[in-house]
Amino acid sequence: MFDTGSTAFMIVCAMLVLLMTPGLAFFYGGLSRRKNVVNTMVMVFGVIGIVAITWTICGWSFAYGGDGSIPFFGGFDQLGFLSGTSDMLAEAEAVPEDAVYPSIIDFVFQMAFCMITTAIITGSLAGRMKFGAVCAFVAIWTIVVYPPLAHMVWGGDGSLIGDTIGALDFAGGDVVHISSGLTGLILCLLLGKRKGFGMMSYRPHNVPFVALGAALLWFGWFGFNAGSQFAADGVAGLALINTVVASGAALVSWMVVERVKVGKPTLVGAATGLVAGLVVITPAAGFVEPWAAIIMGLIVSPICYFAISFCKAKIGYDDALDAFGCHCVGGIVGGICTGIFCVPELSWTDFGGLIYTGDVSLLGSQILGILITIVFVGVLDVVIGLIVKACFKGSLRVSEEEEAQGLDVAAHGESAYPAYIGLD
Numbered sequence: 001m002f003d004t005g006s007t008a009f010m011i012v013c014a015m016l017v018l019l020m021t022p023g024l025a026f027f028y029g030g031l032s033r034r035k036n037v038v039n040t041m042v043m044v045f046g047v048i049g050i051v052a053i054t055w056t057i058c059g060w061s062f063a064y065g066g067d068g069s070i071p072f073f074g075g076f077d078q079l080g081f082l083s084g085t086s087d088m089l090a091e092a093e094a095v096p097e098d099a100v101y102p103s104i105i106d107f108v109f110q111m112a113f114c115m116i117t118t119a120i121i122t123g124s125l126a127g128r129m130k131f132g133a134v135c136a137f138v139a140i141w142t143i144v145v146y147p148p149l150a151h152m153v154w155g156g157d158g159s160l161i162g163d164t165i166g167a168l169d170f171a172g173g174d175v176v177h178i179s180s181g182l183t184g185l186i187l188c189l190l191l192g193k194r195k196g197f198g199m200m201s202y203r204p205h206n207v208p209f210v211a212l213g214a215a216l217l218w219f220g221w222f223g224f225n226a227g228s229q230f231a232a233d234g235v236a237g238l239a240l241i242n243t244v245v246a247s248g249a250a251l252v253s254w255m256v257v258e259r260v261k262v263g264k265p266t267l268v269g270a271a272t273g274l275v276a277g278l279v280v281i282t283p284a285a286g287f288v289e290p291w292a293a294i295i296m297g298l299i300v301s302p303i304c305y306f307a308i309s310f311c312k313a314k315i316g317y318d319d320a321l322d323a324f325g326c327h328c329v330g331g332i333v334g335g336i337c338t339g340i341f342c343v344p345e346l347s348w349t350d351f352g353g354l355i356y357t358g359d360v361s362l363l364g365s366q367i368l369g370i371l372i373t374i375v376f377v378g379v380l381d382v383v384i385g386l387i388v389k390a391c392f393k394g395s396l397r398v399s400e401e402e403e404a405q406g407l408d409v410a411a412h413g414e415s416a417y418p419a420y421i422g423l424d
Contacts, residue, residue, distance in 0.1 A: 007101035009232035014105060016223025017112035021048055021119050023220055027213025027271070028123050029416075031321045034205040035406025036127045037416045040321075043122040043134050048115055050135060054142045055111040056081050062147035063110065064155065071160035074151045081107065100231050109227060114146050116224075117176045123321035124184030128194050128403055131411050133396045136388045141183065145380050149373065150175050160372070166349040167369030168342060168362070170239065171228035173283025173335040174373040181328025182374060185319060186381040190389065191397055193318040195404065202320075204268050214271035218247060221278045225285040235346065239285035242293035243278065249297025250277025257305045272326065276304045279330035284338040288353075292341035300333050335370050339363030 025044035032040040051059070058079055066075020118138055125134060152160040153169050161167050161174065169175060194202075204210055225243045229236035254273025255265035280300035281293055288296070308325035312318075319325060339362045344352025351362035389396050397403075402410035409415055 002102060003100045003232075006230075006232045007105070009236070010101050010105045010109060010227060010230065013223035013227025014109040014112055016220045017109065017116065017227065018220075020112070020116045020217055020220035020224065023213050023216025024116065024119050025213070026209050027217060027275075028126070028321055030206040030209025030211075030213060031123075031204045031268070032126050033202060033406070034417060035408055035415075037205060037408065038412055038414055039131065039407035040122070040126045042412060043125070043131070044119045046131070046135055047119040047122065047138055050138050051111065051115045051118055051142050054139060055114050059114060059142055059147045060107055060110065062143070063150040064106070068156055068158040070151075071155075071158055071164060072152050073148050074155065106230075110150070113150075113172065113176065113224075114142055117146060117172070117180045118142055120177075120180035120323050120327055121183045121187065123323040124188040124319045125191065126320035127407060128320075128397050129187070129191055130392055130396060130398055131407070133388050133392045136391065137187070137384060140384050140388070141381075144384065145183075145377060146175075146179065149179055149376060152372075152376075153369070161369040162348075165369050165372070166351065166362070166365045167335075168287060168338050168348055168366065169283045169335070169369070170286045170338075171225045171282045173279075173331045173338070174369055177279050177282060177327040177331030178335070178370060178373050179377045181324040181326070181331065182377050183381050184323035185317060185328065186378060187385060187396075188319050188324075189317055190382075190385045191318075193316070194320065195400065197318045207267050210268050210271050214274050218274055218278065221247075225282060229286055235286045238290075238346075241290055242281050242285050242288060245290050246281035246293040246297035247274050247277035249294045250274065250280065250301045251297075253298045253301035254305065257302050261305075261309070272304075272322075273301045276300050276326055276330050279327055280334040280337065283331065283334045284341065287338055287342040287346045289341070289343060292337070296334065296337045296341070299337075300330050303333055304329050332370055335366050336363070339366035 021044060025041040028044060029037045029041040060081060061076060061078035062074045064074050065078040066073070118141065122134065153162045153175050155162060157163055162169070221243055222240055226236040226240040229239055251270050251273040254269050254276065258265045258269045277297040277300060280296045284293070284296065304326050307329045308322045312325060340354045342353035342362060344356050347362070349362065351357065351359060351365070354360060354363050385396070398407065398410065
């Protein structure tokens with residue numbers, strides 16, 4: 001018999017992670033300009049539909065199929081989820097000795113991960129990318145980039161990053177946050193800056209939307225991190241506790257930074273700090289003690305704040321809703337901190353964190369894993385971006401007239417606030 005408690009736990013966790021993507025739509029929608037809120041949200045919803053198809057047809061197979069003989073790719077044996085479905089349903093008749101819950105639940109749990117990862121990318125593109133080009137890029141990215149990266153990190157024996165290199169990623173520092181944030185940066189560089197960038201202030205148009213989206217993300221993240229233990233046990237409980245305390249510490253830290261820098265803490269800042277704390281603890285959730293999670297939360301907010309408020313302006317890239325500054329930067333910080341604070345007894349490898357062992361082996365593996373992720377994702381992003389650009393008459397970007405009008409009306413023929421059509 002399967003463990004019914006863990007089975008129910010994993011189903012609930014999958015549902016919580018599925019909730020995160022529409023939650024992100026509210027978060028991004030609130031941060032966007034009034035004339036682009038519908039477009040910002042529909043990009044996120046579009047991801048839900050596209051990933052539901054690509055993950056079923058080939059994503060699952062490319063990530064978790066095969067026999068483990070290829071370090072950077074799953075296999076073709078479960079294309080269309082056909083043989084995979086038969087194998088998984090057969091477990092009901094003959095339960096594997098070491099099985100805790102039916103592996104068919106993993107399919108939807110990992111699909112939800114792919115959805116939220118891909119949706120994060122769209123925050124960098126707000127207000128200027130053709131919707132068709134977004135959909136085309138997402139469709140290719142969820143076949144060519146995300147599944148192989150998931151296999152490299154979580155593919156088990158023989159996987160490049162998780163096994164050969166020995167880097168730890170409990171719930172997606174490399175796979176989710178670094179990959180999505182970096183992709184957002186590369187696309188915004190390919191797109192170019194929004195009209196008026198650097199000369200005018202872009203303010204969130206709906207602060208309550210931001211708070212609602214952050215709350216939904218926070219709630220869903222408990223399934224995201226705790227569910228990555230794949231069992232209802234003590235480590236899942238530890239991951240849950242660490243998720244709460246790291247996000248809380250980061251929220252406080254962000255408000256302190258705002259108080260020092262601008263004189264007033266803001267609700268948008270508190271929500272952003274909350275998300276930054278969730279990001280930083282993701283790769284370490286089941287590996288560190290709560291005191292370390294608090295430290296990670298306290299340090300990530302100043303680093304992400306610096307990346308968003310200083311580096312973006314200094315370098316001049318237009319990451320509209322700061323997917324790179326929050327997710328990629330926060331994911332890198334979390335991955336490095338895992339190499340420092342990982343409890344040896346909780347490690348998936350033979351190595352523990354630097355402060356426990358005095359050994360830099362795990363820290364070195366973490367850094368190498370991050371670098372491989374950056375190179376792999378970055379190169380493929382550029383290639384896919386240029387291919388999509390060529391398919392859309394040499395431009396990923398809407399016309400100047402459409403950008404000025406706002407993509408809600410220009411691209412979708414509707415407005416979140418009909419009385420304000422034509423106004424920003």
